[in-house]
Amino acid sequence: MSNYHIKHLEEYFQVYRKSVREPENFWEEIAEEHFIWRKKWDKVLSWDFTKPEVKWFEGAQLNITENCIDRHLATRGDKTAILFEPNNPDEPAEHITYKQLYERVNKFANVLKAQGIKKGDRVCIYVPMIPELAVSMLACARIGAIHSVVFAGFSAKALSTRINDAECKMVITSDGSYRGAKTIDLKGIVDDALENCSCVETVLVAKRINSDITMKEGRDKWLQPLLDKASPKGKAEVMNAEDPLFILYTSGSTGMPKGMVHTTAGYMVYTAFSFKNAFQYREKDVYWCTADIGWITGHSYIVYGPLANGATTVMFEGVPSYPDFGRFWQIVEKHKVNQFYTAPTAIRALAKQGVELVEKHDLSSLKVLGSVGEPINEEAWHWYNDNIGKRNAPIIDSWWQTETGGIMISPIPYVTPTKPTYATLPFPGIQPCLRDEEGKELKGNQVSGRLCIKFPWPSMARTIWGNHQRYKETYFSAFDEMYFTGDGALRDEVGYYRITGRVDDVIIVSGHNLGTAPIEDAVNEHPAVVESAIVGFPHDVKGNALYGYVILKDTGESRNHDNLRKEINQVITEHVGPIAKLDKIQFTEGLPKTRSGKIMRRILRKIAHNDTSNLGDTSTLLNPEVVESIIEGAKDYK
């Protein structure tokens, strides 16, 4: 029996039991058999959730790019590693073989070195979904630089915050990007961001849209001429197991995003193992995850997980609506995609378009359908199952987080019987549990509570860059000696998990994890605003949309409220990015506060959900009278 590739349910239970009973042996066997190491580990695991400190494969040495690229050269050198599908359907797709990837990564790594980047330096990658994005990440990993990819839809402000937090020495970007019929001036955004970043010495610019941009003397350099001169060969830096591989930012309960730090060996082992099983990937398959690499889904399941398995991974530059809403299905047909991984928000948006655009395409290559990012509602699940999978391709509803590095709870296709809206069973090595608000563990089935993880797993984030205390407070303080996910969940009568959503101040909009704090901070920047509170409310495509309660400085002032709403959303776009725009803005005289001054978002959430029948006890509020006036005011927003 191979623990690495599970093929039937009985085997899953056996493997799972082993992973819990003897976690060290379990992961050691997988690490031994399926990866190449420069030096093996001295100890598989050491951990202490009170500090918290977790180390996997301590003493081992490796380079993740040797596992993702070099070792495939002998057997899969001419196999397509990255299949790039451009925004414009008339532009030819690009097949980058493992051999070509090896050369491109080495060239890029040599350019980085020539520009003074060394092991441990941070490099910010602000690049759209073009091959240079994946190549630059791998090039960093090859020389031991820590990449910090920032989604190329983020604003200049969001970008500069992230560059400064990690003290990046270099930014990699492109002249611009294509997004459907539009182009975006990425380099202009970088220029704005860098007004506030003194740490950046060099900006490397890839050419994509051939726009006219300004290059700052001494700082900005075109990438291509440097690559042309660089050698396609190069040795990979020898890394320690726990050396940081990358930083990736996620929203939190304060305005400052959290730079989650993922390390080398554990992340590699877990993303590779989970990719193989979650998608039942076979040698000739073509796999496509539609996420942007700027999110963890893309890091783990477009780049590292697939490449570590020698897979063919599709990278799509465009959007699902261009040139029409049939684009995803056209690509599935064109490249005979076998595994397709997307987000519920995309499924709902496409379902709205009807089935004609689906039926125009041959989707018979599909064997596995994946969903990730937020709870998938029953209707979307069935639409996906009936119309895309033709009830013949199991849906894996995979639950995980930026912090977990890899898929945690998910069916294994053709192994775990699926159940609509259920993420089902934990992956081997993952020990979830549910706790009530007092912290008591809820044993047995048919219970619901807060979702925690009891035992370390290889791909968990090790810290928050520059702020270990915050890591401890956010994830290891709510419940004793456990990792707290921030999600609520229920366990049904057979032990299947269903994730019910966030129980903290994070709102998932279109599958993007948005903290309320940074958006409120942005709204409060508007000169007319005193204070604001943001909550989520259900939206039929986005899952959740944002509802803002805003106190104005001078309500008597005869300012046009619609203009103010536009301006407020403009400020949000500048500070956070367009994904965080408010769908509804209600101007109010006050916000419900506890006696310690905390905004009672629970009440505001109920009002936004149009459910004011049971607001709970409001008498403990500092200002209970404000609740009535907010309810009254909300009537205009239905």
Ligand code: WT7
């Ligand atoms: C949060 C993490 C991990 C990839 C993308 C999001 C929610 C994620 C599911 C799912 C229900 C889900 C959770 C989680 N979430 N997948 N299958 N069912 N909820 O990463 O931005 O770190 O967000 O997304 O609330 O905590 P992220």
